[in-house]
Amino acid sequence: MSWTILIIVLVIVGGLYAWYAGMIGKRNKALEALSGIDVQLKKRSNLIPNILTIAQKFMDHEKSLLTEITELRAGVDKDYDKKDAGAVQQHLALAEQLSSGMGKLMIAVEAYPDLKSDAVMIQAQQTYNEVEGQIAASRRFYNSSVTALNNSVQIFPGSLIANMASIVPMPFYEADEASKAPVSAGDYLK
Amino acid sequence: MxxxxxxxxxxxxxxxxxxxxxxxxxxxxxxPFTGAVEFxxxxxxxxxxxxxxxxxxxxxxxxxxxxxxxxxxxxxxxxxxxxxxxxxxxxxxxxxxxxxxxxxxxxxxxxxxxxxxxxxxxxxxxxxxxxxxxxxxxxxxxGDDYVYFEDGPLSVASLKPSGIIPSYDNSHVEDYVKGSYKDVGLELTEAKLTEERGSGKNRSTVTVFRGIFVLFSANKNFSGQTIVRKDSGRIGNWLRDKFNKLENVALEDPKFEKKFEVYSDDQIEARYLLTPSFMERLLTLSDLFRGSGVQCSFYDNRLLLMIASTHDRFETGSAFVPATFVDEIDTILEEMSLIFQIVDTLKLNERTGL
Structure with a gap:
């Protein structure tokens, strides 16, 4: 009888440990994916000053947009605690706002034929699109890793183990409200 | 010689x-034939x-x-x-x-x-x-850049780094074509791969692949390797995961996941290459070659498509009809149209990142 109880206890403890180990593995994967996003965000951040420098030469009526982008870029570049879900969420939200701001800038470029046809601007736009493609891919990897982590953290008995081990769900990298709204090209092509 | x-x-x-x-x-x-021809x-x-x-x-x-x-x-x-x-x-x-x-x-x-x-x-x-x-x-x-050889220089061994070539003992390649379409470089060859299985009296030759290999120049830069294989069911996929040096990539599209399994050494790059639109296009391509298995690999800045087919392509017409080459020309026009459709379907000529 005592052997049976011992085996049952061992199986339960083994199972809980496996669950815990799996959870840590998933959290590390999500953190790795988050680092992947940051690498791409850094690439974009390095590219933005060049785009803004060219844009400022031609765009007289978009000063507020250019200032907003500069401020958002500084916010995204700030260090943050990767294990703090709130800080991660804020960081990703800023990155998404910057993305949205850059999107507006790229549409606004259409209204300036000289800027649109500038060779340096064309090259910068192509590189920017490439980096945006990489950010989108990093975001998909991150969201997929976060889904796996959050499922294991929030489903019983994962929720108990997560509480004991202080493992918290991580936020998704979601599109901001502004980019979900329909875009009116007319607003930018006045 | x-x-x-x-x-x-x-x-x-x-x-x-x-x-x-x-x-x-x-x-x-x-x-002998002396009349008019139509294509x-x-x-x-x-x-x-x-x-x-x-x-x-x-x-x-x-x-x-x-x-x-x-x-x-x-x-x-x-x-x-x-x-x-x-x-x-x-x-x-x-x-x-x-x-x-x-x-x-x-x-x-x-x-x-x-x-x-x-x-x-x-x-x-x-x-x-x-x-x-x-x-x-x-x-x-x-196009002037097109070349055709009955025995091409594209060997199956040279495609092995793609990671999708099945294990084989003997290979036979024929009908090699090289050229470009909409600035996308392409090479294709028909191939049959066989493997010796069993021993003694039970020894037999099994065809492990028959079809075409199409190699395209890629419109995106990438450094790692990403392969898209036919889905082999839960047990098959699990076994493949265990013996694969590449990591499984779980993608969001359930229709795509049902048909294909993706493996890569770079999770982000795999998603950069296999965008939601590209996944849709691969599904469309798979429907285009209905009944055939379509698998692909992104490696060395190229995209290799492996399309299983029992159809013998680029064959000469009968010797018992006049040598107008109408049959041959019609066959080639039809086959190449299919290859060009791949470029169009996958939008390999565009650098949109979509």
Whole structure:
């Protein structure tokens, strides 16, 4: 009888440990994916000053947009605690706002034929699109890793183990409200 | 120096074409052709084939028609010798079988096969010359950069780094085409891969792949390797995961996940290449080759597509119809249209990142 109880206890403890180990593995994967996003965000951040420098030469009526982008870029570049879900969420939200701001800038470029046809601007736009493609891919990897982590953290008995081990769900990298709204090209092509 | 591959190819042609028997027996195809020709141009083709035909193919028709008629006559004469000789071989085989059944069977099969090879040799040679001289002229229609070889330089071994080539012992490649479409470089070859399985009396040769390999230059830069394989079911995928050096990539599209399994050494790069739109396009491509398995690999800045098919592509037309090459041209126009559809479907020429 005592052997049976011992085996049952061992199986339960083994199972809980496996669950815990799996959870840590998933959290590390999500953190790795988050680092992947940051690498791409850094690439974009390095590219933005060049785009803004060219844009400022031609765009007289978009000063507020250019200032907003500069401020958002500084916010995204700030260090943050990767294990703090709130800080991660804020960081990703800023990155998404910057993305949205850059999107507006790229549409606004259409209204300036000289800027649109500038060779340096064309090259910068192509590189920017490439980096945006990489950010989108990093975001998909991150969201997929976060889904796996959050499922294991929030489903019983994962929720108990997560509480004991202080493992918290991580936020998704979601599109901001502004980019979900329909875009009116007319607003930018006045 | 003896071209061994050409000899093997010719032997394969000879062995395979017993459809020639009625033509040889009843003397079909001995009348030279002099009439007009029409082609099945693809509906979306930017230009018609007829002017190209008049400039590059028509001048060679008389020469090839003469050699075709000569080849058919020669094979026909040999065919009438074949009948009594075949009876003699069978009688010899039966006599030997009384002494040793296996020797009798071997002599009978080798004798008949050899005789048929002798009969078909003139037609086989004529068909080879069509592929050697006429095919490159036909492919020039798609662009000056197009080349065609019956035996191409693209070996299966060179494609192994792609990670999607199944384990094989012997490979046979034929019909190699190289060129470009909408600035996308492409190379394709037909291939058959076989593997020896079992041992002793249970040893057998199994075809592990038959179809085409199409290699495209990629419009995106990438450093890692990402492969898209046919889904093998839960157990098959699990086993594959265990023995794979690449990591499984779970993608969001359930329809795509049901049909394919993706493996990569870079999770982000895999998603950069396999965007939601590209996944949709791969599904469309898979429907285009209905019933065939489509697998692909992104490696060395190239995209390799492996399309399983039992259909023999780029084959020459019958030697018993006039040497106008209309059948060959129609087949090539149709096959290449399918290859171009791949570029269009996957939008390989665009750098949109979508």
């Amino acid at each position: 003896v071209d061994v591959r050409a000899l093997i190819r010719r032997r394969n042609n000879l062995a395979g074409n017993f459809r020639a028997v009625p033509g040889l027996a009843f003397g079909r195809g001995l009348v 099945k141009d693809q509906p979306d083709a930017p230009r018609k084939f007829a002017p190209h035909y008049e400039q590059f193919i028509r001048p060679r028709v008389v020469e090839f028609e003469t050699s075709r008629v000569a080849a058919v006559k020669s094979s026909r004469t040999r065919f009438f010798f074949f009948l009594p000789l075949a009876v003699l071989v069978v009688l010899a085989a039966v006599a030997l079988a009384n002494w040793h059944p296996q020797v009798g069977l071997a002599v009978g099969l080798v004798g008949l096969f050899g005789l048929w090879a002798w009969v078909y040799w003139p037609i086989g040679s004529y068909k080879s010359s069509v592929k050697e001289i006429i095919y490159p002229e036909i492919f020039k229609f798609f």
